[in-house]
Amino acid sequence: METSIVWFRRDLRLTDLPTLLSAADMSARAVALFVLDDRLLRSAGAVRRTFLYRCLRELDDALNGSLVVVEGDPADLVPKVASAVGANSVHVSADFGPYGARRDAAVRKGLGDVDLVETGSPYAVAPGRVRKDDGTPYKVFTPFRRAWYDHGWRAPAKTDASTLKWLAPDDIEGRIQVPDDEDLGTTELPAAGEAAALEQWQSFVANDLTRYDGERNRADLDSTSRMSVYLKYGCVHPRTLLADVRGEDASSATLRSELAWRDFYADVLHHNPRSARHNLDKKFDRIDYNTGAAADEAFEAWREGRTGFPIVDAGMRQLRAQGWMHNRVRMITASFLTKDLHLPWWRGAQHFMDLLVDGDLASNQHGWQWTAGTGTDAAPYFRVFNPTTQGEKFDPDGEYVRRWIPELREVDGKAVHTLKAGRPNGYPEPIVDHKEERLEALARYEQIKAR
């Protein structure tokens, strides 16, 4: 009898299971396997580990308790489980990036005659598939999006895991319970799992989609889709979302475009694995960053939300409180770190990856590189966000700042952004002069441009 393993990676996609199973003719018996990968877990941060555990518990419920969880190195454990259950094949969604490729090679080696079958990707179009006519990858977003849209994608699979015959062998060595939640202090996370994802999505489409294009940049409104964390963990597939936003209205088009950014950055990282840690555009390797004790102190003030720039501090405090930050504010805080504090983007990107529950290597690192001006299709070097005018524009009544900075709660309206009447309750003076540091950033970019 045919026995297969469905190896769930970090993406716990229930959505596409029937498709991948029918494609593989896995009607007989299947083991649902998740490997708690030491190396990935350590780098994830407590917030993402805990959210992952919650997703796993939900998945286990959906599979009637037959999810097999083991802990360790996939290169050892996947072949071991395959051998224990006499599997003929292992099915896993495609991965990318330096670690994913190395891990796949190691797993494949251990499997011997057992097939390792890639059964899809957590993207509308898998990384590497959208290419120019000459076969090279796109380096600019807009033409990528056009080609991505022309390429198209199949309809989402229907979720019905209950029709599958899941095996839950008890004698698998190292099988463990999903770990308990870690202590997150007062951090509040969204509900985990596929049901929560679909509920949030349906509520967004019914109530907020029409306002999306006009209001998604407003930090003070809950006007974004909040899908990032569910996409990250595969609680929902982007094709499921795309199937619901096929309209020609501006909001549907903008939402599709945001999903195209996600696919674009995955594609960029797929073709340039080094760009997870290094400047994609090498000419920026020569740029002068601040270092030493004063730089570390500034970095600490940024991380803790006490830079004296209200919109920046509000964002950094929201990040700690929710493991999430509004996208517009991510750009503002990132611009501040790179262009006002003259610190390298990877220091900020690391902090975001430590705390963001939706932290995704491709989107995070390339979002940062976009702001820093070092990435593919990056913002031009002369574009420097002014934290005060950005605050006035995207938090016009100051509600967002007051929500996250208690010291400023008694300041009325948009005056919280300028604080001309003073800084109450010990809220700090600005740690830098934005006008000066903007010119300093332009001068440093000018330097590397010269040669």
Add this chain to the structure above:
DNA sequence: TGCGGTTTAGG
């Protein structure tokens, strides 16, 4: 998903 200087519409 800039900024700042210049042009121009409108009163």
Add this chain to the structure above:
DNA sequence: CTAAACCGC
């Protein structure tokens, strides 16, 4: 005269 539109960096 003001503010929005325009435009080069």
